[in-house]
Amino acid sequence: MRALCATDLSAASKAAIENEACLRCLRRVGVDTIHLVTVVPANVHSGMPGVNFEERRRRGLDRYRAVIENAGFDVEAHVVRGTPYRRINGIAETVHADLSVVSSRGQSPLENRIIGSTARNLARTTVVPLLVNRVERATAEPEVLRERLFRRVLFATDFSENADRAFDAFSYLRHATEEATLVHVRSPKDTDVDAGASPRERLAEHANTLENWGIETQLEVRHGDPADEVLAVEAEVTPSTVLVGSKGRSRVRRLLLGSVSEEIVARATGNVLLVPPPRAV
Template sequence: MRVVYATDLSEASHAAVRTQPCLECLQRIGVTEVHLVTVVAADMHYGMPGFDFAKTKKQLLQGQKKVFEDAGFDVETHVVRGTPHRRINGVAEAVHADMIIVGSRGQSPLRDRVIGSTARNIARTSVRPLLLQRITKDGEEYEVARKYLFRDIMFATDFSENANQAFEQVKRIRNATQKVTLLHILPRYELGEDADRARKEAKDKLQSHAETLEQWNIETKIIIREGEPITEILAVEEEVSPTLTVIGSRGKSRLRRLLLGGTSERIVGRAKGNVLLVPPQSR
């Protein structure tokens, strides 16, 4: 399995790379090859003070490369120039990556609730699964919010085709998973006289997912809520504190895919833990 690991070479990204449990989780799901990517902004050009940005970044990248190599990964580094999300997606396509990993952090109490522009733009445009690794700051030190990336998963599904693809991704990372919370939200505005039937159908579908996971000795829990999907998903995440929330991003058109969709984008931006976003027609 091959991943693209996007880094801005900041202290926050160094903290994420140095977290051994996260590296062990990547190994457990079969990752053997890591492509470290950092981007030189397009407006950085020769003639500016310290103009050899590519050389400087490549030198800084060697430290992170060594961490991955010491953990047993095959590593390639890429220093590219341009718009960050376009170049990161471009490298992922070129190397046929199975997943893109991006750190997400806030710079202030307000921005702690909002993902950075690069992560947001990758989420909107990537055709490959995107893992947003949440990074927090404790005093002067950065650390990952949830160290064991795939140990305790919350899978939120609306039973759409894309949600089914997202469940396939849950199955692929099962070797690093001990527990899965299966979640479905019944929007109250859609419930009517058939509410009881809708509840039963949702329970039956979640039970089918549970049976699939339990054959691999993964502990499962089923939760069905009624209400506004975003509010309820975030509330359940707060209650069960998963290390990873998995959600599909639906798109019925190219424009819809670029906009990512209200539910998935707000979950990505406001979840407290890591988020794995599975786009339509991902591998």
């Protein structure tokens, strides 16, 4: 598997990329090649006196490269110019990445719904599964908040096609996952009643798959606002990562700021693995 790790060379990025436990987790799920990407914003001019931004970024990536190679990965570095989320998505497609990783500092009381602009835009537009690796905020030397990325996974599903696609990520996560909580939230706005199996029965089908892989599983069926309820479960079970599809059933919601998946990415305490739908051909 190939992972793309995006960095702005900040302390938060350094904490996420150089964390040994995180790197071991990536190895366990099958990642053997890491593409390090840093983007010089288009509005930063290379001709500014005394400053060579590309060279500075390249030296920064070389430091990361040494750490990651010592952890047993093949590494390629990319220093590019442009709009960060667009270039990151473009490189992810070009190198056929299986996973993109971006760090994001955790919440503060004054920024309850705010994440970094690059992480936010990637959550809206990512072309491959996106891991938002949460890092401490308000400290000069931050640490990642959940080192064992996939040890305890909270999977949120509305039983849509893309939620099923997100569940398929367990095919590789299972090599690092020991516990999983499966949650379905029925929103007051849901007026349709699914025929056939109940939500708990449908969750139990997923649980059976995970338990056959040796993953201890528990089920949660909630009623209320989907994002609020998923985040309430996260607070109760403190998973390493919340796994969710980036698009649900609503054709309108996918176009709106504040979708359930975006709310979860912005407000979750720990990491979020966001799985997008297949790209239209």
